[in-house]
Amino acid sequence: MVIIKFFERLLKKSGKALFGFLIGISMTSFSQTKIEVEVLPPLLNPDKPIFIALDYNNWNPGDSKYMLKKESEKVYSIVLENSPASFEYKFTQGTWMYVEGTPDGQSLPNHSFDRTVQKGNFQKTSILGWERQVLYDIIIEQIPENTPQDSKIFIAGNFNNWDAGNPDFELRKNINGQYVFKLYTDLQKIEYKFTRGSWETVEARESGKARPNRTIFRDSSIDNKAVTCQIEGWEDLLGTLHVYSIFDFLLLFSVFQGILLLITVPFTQKSNTEANRWLLGSVAIASLSILLYLTSNFQVFVNRFPRMVVLADFVYFLYGPLFYFYLIKLLFHNKKLPGRWYLFFIPFLLQFFAYLPFIIQNDKTFLLDLMDQKPLLQEIFGGAGILGLFWNIFFWILYRKLISAYKKQFENTLSYEQNLNYLNVVLVLQFLVLCFWAFSMVLTLTGKVTKLENVILVENSTDLIWLMFSFTTFIVGFFAIHHNEIEQVPGHAAGVAFEDMLESRISNTPQFNIQTQQEDLSEEVETLEKYIECEKPYKNPKISLSELASEIGISSHVLSKIINEHYSQNFFDFINGYRVEEFKKMVKDPKNQNFTFLGLAFEVGFNSKTAFNRAFKKITNLTPREYLDSFKN
Structure with missing residues (x-):
């Protein structure tokens, strides 16, 4: 009660002065503002209204709350409720494709309104021209036969933030049955797709697969360009689990x-x-x-x-x-x-x-x-x-x-x-x-x-x-x-990284024809040759270095040295050499006339026709058939 009586006395003393001050503050901060604009050039799209895009509506170019009212043939106006004391704005026709510009088509600075400068709530201005942007006539000549009859077709791209169902980007059907749209943009590269209103109904390839973005590269030498398209299919109308190729x-x-x-x-x-x-x-x-x-x-x-x-x-x-x-x-x-x-x-x-x-x-x-x-x-x-x-x-x-x-x-x-x-x-x-x-x-x-x-x-x-x-x-x-019967061989991978393990450290493979000071191995050589002549271990298709060394009573390392240094061969060629010589003896023996080449090859220790032919050619420089012909001649 004390506070109320205080304000009553204050109002009586200050009276109209205080009331005017409060009203002034209110009108300075937020009030009603009227903008009237005279449109001098023809509208870019006669079917679309004019909108005002403002800094305090996030520069939305097509907000229905900010659509201008037509007063006469060329005059439009809008009353902005609760507008701030100062703001910036521009006029559009619903999108930034249709935005006001200079008379020669250049970009125009924003209009500005400041109530303290205007000393009122009314501003009159003009649209002198429209920004000159390249016009692309988008024409769809053909759509899939299974397209629903009542479908609307939209264009979505990097010019409208890929909005799949924006009504401002709906294509219209002309008297020729084509779907057309006039696209104004100054983008250097245009990317777009067609939809039926959502990304679930986006266009696809004929096979049903997603197609890449359609692209248009701007040519500075043109003012407009006709772009003809054909829609091959729709993703939602072809099913989701079909495979087409x-x-x-x-x-x-x-x-x-x-x-x-x-x-x-x-x-x-x-x-x-x-x-x-x-x-x-x-x-x-x-x-x-x-x-x-x-x-x-x-x-x-x-x-x-x-x-x-x-x-x-x-x-x-x-x-x-x-x-x-x-x-x-x-x-x-x-x-x-x-x-x-x-x-x-x-x-x-x-x-x-x-x-x-x-x-x-x-x-x-x-x-x-x-x-x-x-x-x-x-x-x-x-x-x-x-x-x-x-x-x-x-x-x-x-x-x-x-x-x-x-x-x-x-x-x-x-x-x-x-x-x-x-x-x-x-x-x-x-x-x-x-x-x-x-x-x-x-x-x-x-x-x-x-x-x-x-x-x-x-x-x-x-x-x-x-x-x-x-x-x-x-x-x-x-x-x-x-075929999981691959035979493994020794290798040393521990502590070796990347390609190093493929060099000398991968194995203890001896090098041929390396002159080193070695102990006298003539006795072991003689033992080896006698054993091979008598026992013919090469007829064992699976004979290995370690197995042969064990049979003649020497280490694998010593046997490897003998074969590498005394015969200048590896174990594979050393054994196959004996097999080839045994084959030559057997093919000359009349007792073996009923055997085929392959039968004799298996008899001497080869495990496949390919291995036999390759080894025979490598050792004799002749194929088995050529050798037989030369033997007969």
Whole structure:
């Protein structure tokens, strides 16, 4: 009560002065403002109204609350309720494609209103012109037959923040049955797609796969351009689990075969479990990546699981080390991996942390960045692709060195050939993958620099890369199940990193024709020759260096020295030489006329026709048939 009486006395004393002061403050801060504008040039789009975009409505160019009222033929007005004392604004026709400018089409500074300067709540201004932007007449000449009759078609792109159903970007059907839209923009590169109002109803390829963004590069020499398009299909009208090409079937087959390997190998292959672990790791990574790549071609999956687009990229830095360690365990008696083997996985960790900001983004932001091809996103994903290419080239060289070292070591310890053809086929396929990978990178960079439209070529090249990569999984898996009898040879991987293990330290392989001061081995040589002549151990297809050394009572090391230094041969050629000579004797014997060449080859110790023909040609410079003909003559 005391406070109320105080204000009553204060009002009586100050009276009208205080009341006027309060009203003044109120009108200075927020009040009603009227803007009247005279439109001198014709409207860019006669069907669209005029809007005012203000700094205090976040420069929204088409807010219905800020649509101007038409007063006469060229005069429009708007009353702004509760407007601040000062603000900036511009006039549009609903989008920033239609924004006021100078009479010659240049950009215009913002209008400004300041109530303290105006000394009133009314401002009159004019629209002198419209910003001159390139006009693109977008024309859809054909849509899929299964398009619903009542469908509306919209255009979404980097010019409208990829809004899939903005009514201001709806195409209109003309009398010719075409869908048309006038697009005004000053963007140097336009990217866009057509939808039926949402990203679930976005256009697709005829096969149902997601299509890349359509692109238009601005030509400064033109003021307008007609762009004709055809919509091949809609993703939502073709189903989500349909597969439409032999390419998809082959990739799916590879994935299923990988799953089959993951299930069967642990239970059926007990001979080399360490190698199988690395094999299954590489197969799992390859199969998962192939599946992610395949499903990422369908927008319906991408909309639900956007991260699958980038998760397949992790195969770049994971597959190489896994397959490398598989080869080490498959071919060599290595109880330990190369020293500092974990360093091989550092590139994968770097890639993961580089991708992490995009992985933790919310789905909508990530999809918008992906469709808009943000520079940072392109730089990181493109950089990962280029570095991944060089990383896999490095490992391909290691694969070759590893297999070459195995062959050399094998020839010094065993007398029969190993079937490594499937590994050679895998190397060839991997080489082709690397070639097409490099070709795809060159195409992509060329397209960005020259602005050539080569998206289809890049896509086909990428599909071919994944197809050939899937074949490597199939081949390795098939031989892992059906041909697992590869003989291991000694190797020393402990403490050796990267390609060092493929040099002299991989084995104790002796070098031929090296003159060293050795003890007299003439007695052992004589013992060896007598034993071979009498016992003919070469007829044993599986005879090995250690087995022969045990039979004649000397160490494997001494026997290896004798063969390498006295005969200047490796163990493989040494034994095959005796086999070939025995074959010559047997083929001349009339008692053996009923035997075939292959039968005699098996009799003297060869384990295959290929091994026999290759050894015979190497030692005699003649094929078995040529030798027989010369013998008869």
